[in-house]
Amino acid sequence: MTAIIHTGGCLCGDIRFEATGPADNPHNCSCKFCQRHTGALTAAWVEFSRDNVRWVGPGGAPATYRSSEISSRAFCPTCGSSLGAIDDAPTIALLVGTFDQIDSPELIPDHHSFEDGKPDWA
Template identity: 60%
Template sequence: MDIKLSGGCLCGLIRFTAINPVSTHSCSCDKCQKHSGCQTAVWLEFHSADVEWTGEGGIPSLYRSSETSSRAFCPRCGSSMGAIDDAPVTALLSGAFDHNECLIFSPQSHSFQDMKPDWWRKIMPDTAS
């Protein structure tokens, strides 16, 4: 059975549906921190073909953040939506989903733990990789 999730930006211009997340992880790299405005971002990754942009705004605006990925955001309200990679992967931020309370949103791994500030380690200790 497919797992179908939906979400969107703060103003509702950008909406999406996504099915069957491939993985869930958190990341504390400097790019994720700047993109999300948070010390750690939580991502759900999907095959790009399994993500449909359904809102009147269509696909979100993109900012090329690295050699292999672009960050997605709403052009009207500025909400961070996720990252669209050159590989056929779309990673969506957990906070952009309408209902993100279930266990499927729990990260399976954490990238760039070394970039967390010391005060954050007290709240969220490093884990074995």
């Protein structure tokens, strides 16, 4: 069985990735960290083992900002696009909107974290 390779990247194309399955924990999140990182009320995420993510664009690995005791947020230093979170655990969580093909069944969120962080009108 051939592993699925998911590709994606930032707005300007400087930061590109290849993520090889299995994808894990596809979910939406409405915590304040995700809201501030993305500028959206809800972010869609999917996780991969760090060993299964390669940064293949001309810009190499994304820039990071230490956002908590366990994680750093990843972004393109050229265009500022949010890409995901690089956790201290061997996990990289990528924002689903950064993938080239967002319709893969592996990327469909199956639960919502911090749903109480959404405003009532959303």
